[in-house]
Amino acid sequence: MTIKFDSLKIIEPILEALKKIGYVTPTPIQEKTITLALDNKDVIGIAQTGTGKTAAFVIPLLQKLHLKPSRTKSPRALVLAPTRELAAQIGQSFRTYGKFLKLKHVEVYGGVPISPQIRALERGVDILVATPGRLMDLMNQREVDLDKIDFFVLDEADRMLDMGFLKDVRKIAEELPTKKQSLFFSATMSNAIINLTKDFLKNPAKVQITPQATPVEKIKQCVYFVDQNDKIELLLDLYYQDKMDCVLLFVKGKHRADKIAKLLNKNKIATDAIHGNKSQGQRTKALGNFKSGKVKVLVATDIAARGIDVHNISHVINFDLPNETENYVHRIGRTARAGKQGNAYSFCAAEDRNFLNEIEKITKREMPAGQHKYHSHKAKDATGVNAKPKPRTSRFNRVNKINPRSGRKNQESSDSRDEGRGRNSRGRKSSSSGGSRFGSRRKGSSSSGARKFGSRDSRKSSGFSSRKGRR
Secondary structure, X not given: OOOOHHHOOOOHHXXXXXXXXXXXXXXXXXXXXXXXXXXXXXXXXXXXXXXXXXXXXXXXXXXXHHHOOOOOOOOOEEEEOOOHHHHHHHHHHHHHHOOOOXXXXXXXXOOOOOHHHHHXXXXXXXXXXXXXXXXXXXXXXXOOOXXXXXXXXXXXXXXXXHOXXXXXXXXXXXXXXOOOEEXXXXXXXXXXXXXXXXXXXXXXXXXXXXXXXXXXXXXEEEEEEEOHHHHHHHHHHHHHHOOOXXXXXXXXXXXXXXXXXXXXXXXXXXXXXXXXXXXXXXXXXXXXXXXXXXXXXXXXXXXXXXXXXXXXXXXXXXXXOOOOHHHXXXXXXXXXXXXXXXXXXXXXOHHHHHHHHHHHHHHOXXXXXXXXXXXXXXXXXXXXXXXXXXXXXXXXXXXXXXXXXXOOEEEOOOOOOHHHXXXXXXXXXXXXXXXXXXXXXXXXXXXXXXXXXXXOXXXXXXXXXXXXXXX
């Protein structure tokens, strides 16, 4: 029997908003979480990306706040998210589902001036959506009052921990009233998450819709064994061969993301990049153009991609395999949304082979290999030291080193956390080859004009050479 939203005791104004956007049937995580939340239960939700978990907490939170009006100007609900993009996405959900309610919300995150956020808080809000870094800044400046919080939501708790926010999350949670309802959501349930839930949730109900870290079944996954030097050639071939229209491309570093975007634009493929060095305005514009179809390929780093919610992504391409296996699940979960099919292609060079092995362990399946003219037996058969990333000698991996060409400090090995608060310690393991040479080619050409990507000369440190022509 199919359950519908109007059978979940949801109030009419929210049902009207749901009908307006064509939502009739809740997803499994929504059905179970909404029921428990409306019954005043604390909840632990284990759900991968694309399962509809945002609505699962936004809908009951809106309803409970509406049914319990208050004259206080202080926020009564706090939602913590790890990144600016996810915070903005959650804020949009409150606008959408709360369209016919008189509840106010504000999003606070870094990358934009803090003053307008302070003024919004002074005017009074019911719901505060925040990233930990910016919220800590507001708390330290005594610009936010958390004494009236009745509802606390921690979204993507696993990513919070990966980004090093555990200390901030604990400090924030300790400032909240003891009596409140809490809902935590995570794609995986590590020991650290379990400990966190023990500290801040009371007899929580557990909602687990899919096995931990299991990719969406509707995604066609494929690995392409390829040398670093041939990745760009392969990407261009696949783009035209598959007639790709909406592609999310993952890379390891910010500088690398910009260079790949530049190359694809030279090849007449509308592309933009999104990463920690981009201003919030640039990131918002890039994401908006990607959603509208103006941009066909969005090149992203893992942290910047959190919160990207685009329903028509046809392909997720791991140009660089993630060095944290759980990120693979988050990445490919960006496609095959709203019941659609999706494709996830992974480029595996020799130094990525161990990463692929770990991914296959966590997904419990051997990834089928795609056939292509750049196939690398060296990458496919790599073992031991050959299957590991090379020493970090390239520009991509130097942290706070002086670039001899520009004299400027370089911080491109990992995305900055919210407001630049430190780095993900595990992210420091990332490595990329330098010494790339790019060019352009005409549509339909398999190789002419496209210069090599990768490092043939480890002595080059600039990452991308400006030399013209090819060997």
